[in-house]
Amino acid sequence: MKRILGGILSIVIAGYTVAPLRAATDAAEAIAIRITPVVASIDNLPIPVKGSDGLFHLVYEVNIVNVTNETATLNRLDVVDARSGHTLASLDASQIAQRLSVASSRTSTTADLGPSQMGILYLHVLVHGAQAIPASLKHELTVTLKGQSLAETIAPAAVRPPTTLVLAPPLKGRRYVAGDGCCDSIRHVRATLPINGQLFDGQRFAIDWEQLDAQGRIRVGDSKTPESYVIYGQPVYAAANATVVAAVDGMPNSPPGALPANMRADEADGNHVVLDLGHGNYALYAHLAPHSLMVKPGQRVREGQMLGRVGTSGNSSEPHLHFQVSNGPLPLASNGVPYVLRQFTASQRVTSTAAFDKATEDGQPIAVEPLDGPSRHADVLPLDLSIVDFTH
Ligand SMILES: [Zn+2]
Numbered sequence: 001m002k003r004i005l006g007g008i009l010s011i012v013i014a015g016y017t018v019a020p021l022r023a024a025t026d027a028a029e030a031i032a033i034r035i036t037p038v039v040a041s042i043d044n045l046p047i048p049v050k051g052s053d054g055l056f057h058l059v060y061e062v063n064i065v066n067v068t069n070e071t072a073t074l075n076r077l078d079v080v081d082a083r084s085g086h087t088l089a090s091l092d093a094s095q096i097a098q099r100l101s102v103a104s105s106r107t108s109t110t111a112d113l114g115p116s117q118m119g120i121l122y123l124h125v126l127v128h129g130a131q132a133i134p135a136s137l138k139h140e141l142t143v144t145l146k147g148q149s150l151a152e153t154i155a156p157a158a159v160r161p162p163t164t165l166v167l168a169p170p171l172k173g174r175r176y177v178a179g180d181g182c183c184d185s186i187r188h189v190r191a192t193l194p195i196n197g198q199l200f201d202g203q204r205f206a207i208d209w210e211q212l213d214a215q216g217r218i219r220v221g222d223s224k225t226p227e228s229y230v231i232y233g234q235p236v237y238a239a240a241n242a243t244v245v246a247a248v249d250g251m252p253n254s255p256p257g258a259l260p261a262n263m264r265a266d267e268a269d270g271n272h273v274v275l276d277l278g279h280g281n282y283a284l285y286a287h288l289a290p291h292s293l294m295v296k297p298g299q300r301v302r303e304g305q306m307l308g309r310v311g312t313s314g315n316s317s318e319p320h321l322h323f324q325v326s327n328g329p330l331p332l333a334s335n336g337v338p339y340v341l342r343q344f345t346a347s348q349r350v351t352s353t354a355a356f357d358k359a360t361e362d363g364q365p366i367a368v369e370p371l372d373g374p375s376r377h378a379d380v381l382p383l384d385l386s387i388v389d390f391t392h
Contacts, residue, residue, distance in 0.1 A: 049338030066113035081134035204336030206324035216365035242275035270314020347375035
């Protein structure tokens with residue numbers, strides 16, 4: 001087929017060619033070729049999960065690179081259903097800044113990417129109902145470079161089917177708090193790590209479970225004593241029939257009050273169990289109590305079987321259960337995937353992560369607020385700071 005290069009036009013901003021170049025062939029197959037100041041990609045396609053608010057949540061990251069030698073400001077981003085053209089979410093510059101991680105910092109005060117700088121934009125898109133989940137997404141970005149605004153379409157991405165991974169609760173009993181849970185908690189959702197030459201976010205859907213006593217306290221008594229924390233020593237249970245792929249014990253509890261210094265990456269999970277749930281899904285139970293493990297690698301376990309007890313070993317600042325599911329047997333070198341819990345009750349939530357941290361530090365009753373809607377939940381993911389009973 002005869003190809004004709006037609007209508008070549010370039011605009012130069014301070015020596016940087018930005019747009020548009022047009023390589024036209026037959027009119028029907030004309031493809032617009034545009035030089036763009038930022039490029040972007042999505043390493044992990046979103047897997048929607050139904051949350052305890054009844055909505056579907058898409059949690060994913062867009063890696064954005066400014067390929068110019070000027071500062072690029074990300075002024076606006078629209079997340080668009082690629083098929084219908086319907087806009088699902090819109091972020092202005094300040095909202096982009098709140099979701100942007102640059103230069104190894106999990107937070108940013110601006111929506112700027114410096115010359116040749118990469119940023120990770122952590123997105124959380126809400127969808128009302130399974131029928132409304134898009135088959136694919138695209139992202140319409142407005143960038144300002146040397147005072148000129150440019151529109152780009154970046155990061156086209158298929159959306160994977162909603163998760164069908166239904167698990168039993170990893171704990172039993174009442175008043176558990178889903179700390180740093182889905183979908184915007186910085187400490188887990190933004191825990192992207194460069195490992196073996198690749199970015200991984202194993203903690204994307206992790207929860208740090210704490211437990212409250214009847215007065216709403218995370219701990220009763222001395223803050224430096226692991227046993228003061230209400231959750232300390234609680235049994236943890238297999239969330240499904242599974243095979244144990246890792247069972248590490250013998251590490252001491254880390255002194256409560258602060259994260260340990262100089263913790264090696266391979267010791268971060270402390271005493272822990274990894275279960276192979278099948279279909280490429282692996283569950284991690286981290287920071288377990290010393291000498292509490294009851295399983296060995298290679299062992300088959302049944303749903304509800306006790307694995308060990310909650311502790312504070314490894315990279316842990318107070319007793320809690322870190323529970324996550326990811327797509328590989330190495331918790332740090334794999335990517336977090338969503339799941340739902342078969343049944344639980346929740347009628348309140350902690351008011352904020354700051355309130356959660358305060359109650360951990362001062363031992364006073366935690367600040368709570370009511371949750372809207374029915375308190376009984378089935379086949380949904382408990383959202384951040386929910387206060388959950390596992391009594392079924
Ligand atoms: Zn954690």
